[in-house]
Amino acid sequence: MKRFLGLSIVLILILSLAGPLTVAEDLQRYKDVEGTVKLDFYFVVGVAGPLATVMDNMVEQFNEEHPNIKVNPVYCGNYNDTMAKVQSAILSGNPPEVFVVEISELYTLLGIDGIIPLDKYIEKEGGEEFTSQYFQALYGNAKAKGHIWGQPFQRSTPILYYNKDLFAKNAEELRAVGLDPNRAPRTWFELERYAEILTERKNGKTKTWGLILPGGWNDWIFEGFTYQNGLPTLIEDGEVSHFDSLKVRQALKFWYKLTNEIKASPPLKPWTETPMAFNAGNVGMMYYSTGGLPLVRKQSDFDFGVAFQPMHVEYGVPVGGGDFHISKGISPEKQDAAWEFIKFMTSPEMAAYWSRESGYICINKKGLELPEMQEYLEKYPNASVAADQLQVAHSKIMAPGFQEIRKTFVANLDKLMQGKQGPIETQKKLHKEVQNILDQY
Amino acid sequence: MLSVLKPGKNKFLTIVLFLLPSLAFLGLFTYYPIISSFHLSFFRSDPFTPKPIFVGFQNYIEFFHNPVFWQVITNNVIFAVATIIPTMLLALFFAILIDEVVVKSFFRGALFLPKVVPYAALAMIWVFLYEPSIGPINRFLDLLGLPSIGWLGSSEYSLLAIIITMIWRNFGYYMLIYLAGLQNISRDLYDSARVDGASWWKRHLHVTIPLLGPSTLFVFVVSIIQSFKAFTQVQLMTRGGPGYSSSILIYYTYEFAFKFWKMGKASTLTSIMILMLIFLVILAFGIYGRRITYEMR
Amino acid sequence: MLTRAGKWVKYTILTVSSLITLVPFYFTIIMAFKAPKQILSGRYLLPPLHPTVDNFLRVFGAAPFLTYLLNTVLVVTGILLLQLLVIIPAAYVFARIDFPFSGAVFGLYVIQIMLPLQALIVPNYRVINTLGLVNTRLALILPFVGSGYCAFLLRQTFKQVPQSLVDSAIIDGCNHFGLIRHIFLPLAKPTIAVFSLISVATHWNDYLWPLIITDNDSVRTLTIGLGMFVQHQSGADWGLLMAGTLFITGPLVLLFLFVQRSFIESFMSSGIKG
Known part of the structure; x- marks a missing residue:
């Protein structure tokens, strides 16, 4: 049958396209x-x-x-x-x-x-x-x-973005507790107050979020909080986990408070969607990479500012x-x-x-x-x-098997931020799992 | 030269010549891989162990002691059950409805259309539908006065969100399978049931459903296999998260293989997956086995 | 006989369900023609008053989607043609020639149906790597060629060919190739059409395998191209994403609308026999 022959010819044609093209590329x-x-x-x-x-x-x-x-x-x-x-x-x-x-x-x-x-x-x-x-x-x-x-x-480095218009809108309330509506928070304590005041709920629904602690790279953002609390490094020489430090626990507790007690941050906003959410105008502050700047600049139609991430014991962020x-x-x-x-x-x-x-x-x-x-x-x-x-x-944490560490780091923070797991349990699991991974190598 | 391939002559040569190409492909890309993955599942092989080291059952034991592994298996089971049952019920329901109305083609086409959407595109569409603040689904819930749902960003709902997309895409296809099955059922059976005074529900419960056994087996087996393949949505919609809440076996395997580059452990997971698949398929045929043999011949 | 009320209920249920099923398509289409600001404001529910094709221009500006399309077409046709080429003779043997253990050998094909390639990506990656084919179109084609499903469907069909036809062709001097060409293939046309539609629709959809086997624009397929869209580092640009989504879904939906009958019939018959 001719058709069958035709079929084979087409086939050969296609194979010649599929095969040699790439071989040629390889040779090049x-x-x-x-x-x-x-x-x-x-x-x-x-x-x-x-x-x-x-x-x-x-x-x-x-x-x-x-x-x-x-x-x-x-x-x-x-x-x-x-x-x-x-x-x-x-x-x-x-x-x-x-x-x-x-x-x-x-x-x-x-x-x-x-x-x-x-x-x-x-x-x-x-x-x-x-x-x-x-x-x-x-x-x-x-x-x-x-x-x-x-x-x-x-x-x-991760920086703090803030919506100046929203700050101005809440100026009275902020002033009432002694906060300056014209600048970003400088300490964890202030951050908490700002976030609480900026968060606005109606009929049990959140209309305005005080801040976003985004998901996806929450490990990176969280790392900053441990440095702000005075921890020098989370993993020493790629060998020893310092996730058992008291400073980590305090940072976890603070995150738990922000996300579950005062509920100032939406749970686990996907990383790529976070700047869009901020740009929509109903988010007070956002922890995000400086890489988000062009997008915010281009899309937001309000006045925004960026600042150092608030300190606790000292200022600090991971690169x-x-x-x-x-x-x-x-x-x-x-x-x-x-x-x-x-x-x-x-x-x-x-x-x-x-x-x-x-x-x-x-x-x-x-x-x-x-x-x-x-x-x-x-x-x-x-x-x-x-x-x-x-x-x-x-310096950002470095270790062999980083992808595995990151996976468990993110997974445990996800649970914490959703209130599935308290700070102490989170810390215990994190330290154990991270040390296990480090010990493999 | 082709005359050696005359029927009746050189039977052995013919068989070998005709089977060899396809058997070669099957061997190279199905059976050799199965054997090699069982083989490698007993080795430690990762970026820092370039020469695999034999470790016996250690990989298996480590997984069996790992709560995350069990969570992933549980997710896989939930995923399978929660997609298969609603999909089959919806498919059956709509097949019966369409079978009983005169204007068929529009409804058939509309309900089947999602099946044509590639999973990558489906993921994109549904990520938008599920968007928590501006997405249509939450806005619809809002309209009804219901609380917003975090969908893909929440441990409770992320797996469900993916399950819904599976049901949306596939029930129309299974509906067609059932429609085909319905055409083989003799009208007389319904007529006599009606004469006996059986209601609509009763008629279908006692006549239609039992007679659709072969279709149901097919749908069941295909959906089981589907639930082991659902990688695209997981990768594009949730990346298995939050935490491991929407990780299923195939995604977990992918992570071990191509993210952590632990080929030994990834092979262990592959082997477990193969065993589960074989077990489930045998089970399905065991349940329906006799009824189907006639149909399959 | 249907009562009037019963009929109404049925049509109402069907209409409402069909519309619900189509809602995601509606959003995809309208969003693809909207500017980002309209979407962000949340007022996107109605079709755009001033539709813009800007999103599509940006899609083509941002990624070589035509190359992806070409690759996808090459890969799906390559798979289909090779599948038919190697499986037709095998199905012929299983259907028409008796030999010892033929059932067991055929079992190898049936088992393959139950073991999707997705489950075997890890060992298959190693095979392709050993063959030195990583990042080639050939690697996207080869693993799918040995289709047990195709063998299954064709064997069914070939079995139904009347022996009298075959006998008279043999008397005319036909060899096996002749028999396949002149008797079996013409009679199996509907089955081949069914299988072709299913094969194309399936492999247009492949994602996991191309994802791990390609890392270069010159061999990437549409689904991978679309997947890369979501993953850039900042910002989900819905209009852009939906335009891309529409572009990769469009060809299949159009194919479906044009040959809806045979499409539906293909998928209907995929079940009875498979």
Whole structure:
């Protein structure tokens, strides 16, 4: 039958499209055509994110300025997905040459022997002189075992956003208890009062939430509360859990109070929906990454402010975000080219451009001095809060098996925030489970 | 050359030649994987143990002592039961209704349409419907004076929220299966039941439902398998959360494999999943077995 | 005989239920044509007065959805064609040739129906990895080729072909290939159509397998592209999401509306025989 023959022909056509196309891609990847070094760059952002375009522009400029290197950006979705992709690529022996993943993954990357130290490159660029142009607080998560393994790039700290209009609306009540409606709370005590006053209920329904402690990355936000309570670190050297500290318990108790006793925060608002909820205008304050700034700026039609996160014993937040890494098992030429790329992306101009577009910290101090950055900061004074907060920032927790730790961390906080589990039980479980995971390695 | 494949000649060669391609695919992507996952389930294999170490039943024992594992299994059972029963009842109910009215095609089409929606799209649509502050469902509840529900963000409701989406998508399909089954039932049976004075309910209870046994078996088996496949909604709507409240076995396995990269433990979970599936399917055929054999031939 | 009241009740129940079932579609469509501000304000319940196609433009601007579409089409047709190619001869053997243990061998195909690939992602990932096919379209196709379901349906159909037809073709000098081409396939056309619709609808929907096996825009499929939409770091932009949702659902819904009859009949018959 002719049709059957036709069928087979179509089939062959399709297979030729499906097969060789990718083989050709692979060949291109490994054979440097005419001396061009090709680099795959795995990057954290959804394909649809507005940041994908920004990143495209930056990579394009790099490719133009470096005719012998061609970087191919691959967008891998959020931090979890990107790490999964990078891990699978490394373990299957086919790593991307250069990538950005969440800073807490460093020990896992070292565990699977996937990256090279950057010391020799940094040395070549002038050592301290080179690193001193970056905020030093950011290197905390890039260092381990006496080496520097990552170059800070897409970095943030969580900040406190507040709705000035709502503050003004509640001015009288706030003044009545001695609070200033023109500024954000500075201490946990004040935070609680503000949140309580701003929360507005009608017929048992909450019309206005005092604040949002978002879900999804509540582990990161909570980490800040332990630092504000004076804890130096939650996990020491990737080995010892300090979740049993009294300071953790107090922070858990405070969260329990905010979410379950005065019910000032909606339970577990998904991370991606949190800025939208804040932008809708009926939320007083929001704990969120500085990366949310562009969205709030664009969408809110009220006056908003940002501030340091309130202190208890002291000010403190974890740093967050992602660093550049260079893969092991690839040729030295590729590694050198990858370093060129990293250097370019963290240069003053690029760091400043990235910061303006993304809301992340301008990691390069020289970038802050550029005229276009000065102009931008004048226009949006909010934008410098996250960087200023670096003075009081701690390194984020790092450990092998971080994904597992994060999973149980989030799961237990979820239960606490929904009132399913009291602070003491939460602490007990967290400490036990985290220490168990750490002991495996 | 093709003349060697004449009927009656070289029977053995024909059989081998005709079966080999498909058997190769089955072997490579179904049976070898099953064997290899049972094999690896006895090893410790994670990012820090690149060469798997034999640990015997340790992976199994660790799971059996892990409350999270049991929560996930419980979720899976709840998920299966709470999707299968309402879906089957709705499907049966609407099949009978449509069977009894004259204008069929619009209703059939409308109720079936959700089945055409890919799960990824379904997740997106329902995430919006469930949105707690501006989403339509909570606004509807508000209209009725009922309290808002946290849906995807609450431990009590997250699994239910996913179950509802499963029912929405699938009952129309099972309705079609039942409709097909109804066509095989002789009208005479109803007529004689009616002569006996049986009411609408009685007629269906005593005539329709027993005779739809084969369809029910099919629906049951397909839904069981479905409940082990429901990854997309979990990943896109709740990521198994809050906590582990909407984690089901397939999602839990995915996390061990592709998030924690613990291939040994992920293989253990895969093996457990295979055993559960086989057990359930055998059970289903055991219950209905005899009645179905005639139908399946 | 139906009483008048009974008839009314039935139609009312059916109409209301159908409308409820269709509500999610309604929201998807209207939201896709609305500007973000309209949605955020919460006043989105009615169709937009000034519909905007801006969301669709942004969808195409933000992600290579046409590439995704092409990939999806390639993958689903590739799966279907290969399935038919390898399964037709097998089904023929099971239906028409007696050999020892044929029942047991056929059992291997039936068991496969009960073991969805989703359950086997972990070992299958390792197989594909060993073959060096991670991140290729081929990897999206191969694991689905050995379809037990297809074998099941076709064997049923082939069994019903009258032996007299076969005998006379043999006298005319047909070999097995000839028999399949001239006798079995033409008679199995309806079954093949049924299976094709089901196969396409199923694999258009695949998510988990492509999710773990692809990490590159050039091989990603529509469902993965849509999944990536929700997961960017900040902000759920409902208009944009719904536009994307509409784009990946549209082709299937249109296919359904055009061939509703055969679609419905396919799915109806999927049960009796499967």
